[in-house]
Amino acid sequence: MTTSLTGDLLAIYDALHAAFGHQHWWPAETPFETMIGAILTQNVSWKNAARAIENLEAAGMLDPDLIAATDTGDIARLIVPSRFYNQKAERIREFAGIYIAEFQADPAVMAARETGALRDRLLAIKGFGKETVDTILLYACGKPVFVVDTYTRRIFSRYGLLPETVSYDQAQRLFSDHLPQDVGLFNDYHAQIVRLGKTTCRKSPFCDRCPIRRVHGSLRCAAAARMPDRDP
Ligand code: SF4
Known part of the structure; x- marks a missing residue:
């Protein structure tokens, strides 16, 4: 090579x-916050996504169980700074459900999955493109994906x-x-x-x-x- x-x-x-x-990337406290950040920063600057994350954090919502159990309208109100907030509220809610159901809301369980199979699974989620998925693989799961x-x-x-x-x-x-x-x-x-x-x-x-x-x-x-x- x-x-x-x-x-x-x-x-x-x-x-x-x-x-x-x-x-010193990714600017997040937890792997789940990194995953949510990767979704919220789609098509907007990081500054906008960071403001939406701050709102979620202030509301105690950076938690997969809470996000999965909350109405998308209530999530959307918190992530307005990230623009496309209705769409993104649906995406992070759906993702939180999958994270719980298929990965026990545990980044180590997610990271243990074979990289290609995990990438294919994440790419199958509505609204998840390659940049979003590879960001999650690298920065939240520690996979060697550029x-x-x-x-x-x-x-x-x-x-x-x-x-x-x-x-x-x-x-x-x-x-x-x-x-x-x-x-x-x-x-x-x-x-x-x-x-x-x-x-x-x-x-x-x-x-x-x-x-x-x-x-x-x-x-x-x-x-x-x-x-x-x-x-x-
Ligand atoms: S990478 Fe090339 S084009 Fe870009 S700022 Fe540097 S010198 Fe200029």
């Missing part, structure tokens, strides 16, 4: 880590390591096939990508302050020279 691509991906990670420090998001595609296609139009699976394989299957590395690598995408490699990027613009002689961003200069 050790290829020059492996070396390049690890060098990019090292440069990000050196610039930003360890990101999470792909918009930032991943944007940064690594600009870099020249992915085509401009790339599927979720194709982007995921870049990392899964060329990095050691290390949960800690996958955890922090995705977090570093989000940090870079939010602060630097934005739609209109700040290449002049990018820590991976040039990692070493031959490892540099293919797009940087084409990007207009911007004031920070």
Whole structure:
């Protein structure tokens, strides 16, 4: 598995880590809170999802039994900041029911399930896409599954390591096939990508302050020279 691509991906990670420090993800107290956060952050910023989680916590609702036993309307009222709150209330209620019925509301029971089978089961839940499911697998279950998001595609296609139009699976394989299957590395690598995408490699990027613009002689961003200069 050790290829020059492996070396390049690890060098990019090292440069990000050196610039930003360890990101200590996922920002949650419990695996169940991580799972609920992964649902609430669908199509909204983490800031919005975090406000919804704070409301659930303040109401003492970060508990699978309580969520499964509560009307979706009452859940929806608490998660308004996460937008699409009626839909998301149904999703987290359904998920809480499955978590209890099939996994005894125990993250260890969930994590003991074979990764492929668990991924297929979670993908079968209404409204659960690959990013949501892989976030749960990595950050709540400790499975070595690389999470792909918009930032991943944007940064690594600009870099020249992915085509401009790339599927979720194709982007995921870049990392899964060329990095050691290390949960800690996958955890922090995705977090570093989000940090870079939010602060630097934005739609209109700040290449002049990018820590991976040039990692070493031959490892540099293919797009940087084409990007207009911007004031920070
Ligand atoms: S050099 Fe610019 S385009 Fe390339 S990854 Fe950094 S911010 Fe993005």
